[in-house]
Amino acid sequence: MLVTLTSTAPEASNLSHLLRKHPGKAQVFDLSVGQAHVFYPEANDERCTAAMMLEVDPVGLVRDKRFRGGDASTLAQYVNDRPYASSSMVAVAIGQVFRTAMGGRSDAFPELAAGTLPLTVTVAAVSARGGADLVRQLFEPLGWQVDARPIALDPEHPEWGDSRYVDLTLTGDIRLSDALRHLYVLLPVLDDAKHYWVSDDEIGKLMRAGEGWLAEHPERDLITRRYLAHQRGMVGDAEALLDGDASATDLSASSDVAAGDAAAGDVAADGRARAVQERSPSLARLRAAAVLQALSDLRAHSVADVGCGPGALLVHLMAEPAFSRVIGTDVSARALEEAARRLNLREASDRVRDRIQLLQSSVTYQDSRLAGLDAIVLMEVIEHVDAARHGALEASVFGAAAPAAVIVTTPNSDYNALYPSLPAGEFRHTDHRFEWSRAEFEAWAASVCERFGYTVEYRTVGDVDAALGSPTQLALFRKGGQR
Secondary structure, eight states: OEEEEEEOSTTGGGHHHHHTOOTTOOEEEEETTEEEEEEEEEESSSOEEEEEEEEOOHHHHHHSGGGOOSOTTSGGGTSSSTTTSBSHHHHHHHHHHTHHHHTTOOSSOHHHHHSEEEEEEEEEEEEOTTHHHHHHHHHGGGTOEEEEEEEESOTTOGGGOEEEEEEEEEEEEEEHHHHHHHHHHHHHHHHTOOSSOOOTHHHHHHHHHTTTTSTTOTTHHHHHHHHTTTOHHHHHHHHHHHHHOGGGGGGOSOSOTTOOOTTOOOOOOOHHHHHHHHHOSOHHHHHHHHHHHHHHHHTOOEEEEETOTTTHHHHHHHHOTTOOEEEEEESOHHHHHHHHHHTTTTTSOHHHHHHEEEEEOOTTSOOGGGTTOSEEEEESOGGGSOGGGHHHHHIIIIIIIOOSEEEEEEEOGGGGGGOTTSOTTOOSSTTOSOOOOHHHHHHHHHHHHHHHTEEEEEEEESOOBTTTBOSEEEEEEEETTOO
């Protein structure tokens, strides 16, 4: 099975830094599903291609309880397409070999990791139960141009027709981490047959890999059913999380966003964690409500959601007539396109379009278009920025833009103790560079106030534990102590 990733961006060879695989070496990885070979057929500043070839031992898989999909004595366990077709085995390999890239992290090139790249992805012999039409239905809504070419059952006998396998080529301007997560989820969905035991952790894997795109996908129900092997209870739990909000993954049990290792243990939360989830079914909605309440208290009319992503907060801002000017910014052009679709700007009236601007911009770069607003919102943004870049963020938001107010929300790491299946010292999301305790958050906020002339008020978001506080903490900064 062969997968290639090609970038034609300027200085294309930087793809190797994002993938964390050296272009000058052929590397071999021993995985739970076999051996993966990673190499670069080409690597220069005009074009860079990374290839992953997976070799599996189908007999060894049968003997491994983790991958036994039924009676090991049946003929189907020994006569199958596992060594030849790109299916769930390839998805597992992607999750293990490119784990860091799937998380969207790059200490050396953070802006490159966060932005889109002109990518071409090829996957040979994809098992597609539903044919080329289903391949297009799954990938095209995500921004890909899809070329799915059916493979004939036998080239010598064209009258026999096509097989259910396709050679797949995807082309688009896509963030690398998103491209890998699309493959990680959708290859098993197309095959509709996972080759390992499906445990409760599959829900967490789906929520993490589907963050930012699955909840709004037109084929969401089919994706969820197939990914979770049609297990009704798990499908129902996943649908409930997706209906609440895609960022319900803050409550997911494992820190490994690419938990492609099918041998991962059962990480179902214990009774205390379940109680936390029941009390707070959608922390994302509570955050949005807290931000809207703070904006209402400020009587703000012009607001920027910096790091807006696909527009979850913008939808609420546009629904409130009090906000006469709304700006959404993000470093990802893809995220802004999703926000535009979510807001239905193409069909919106001139009056609605006059109220909102979507701008490609980084929170760490000074942008004169954000100057003089009533409020800037950083909702679950700062924890995604490396600490070394905080000075630039502060100078951009509190210094150059200098709005009348700034609202910042971020996870409260003290509260993580209430998620027993979140390992000690791990973060709620793999793209978090840090998570602050209440004391650390307050120390940072006090420093900002002293340097930029703001005062700060702290608020809780979500259920409050007497000892550990709330899951999300909110700081409301006012310029010069304005009320």
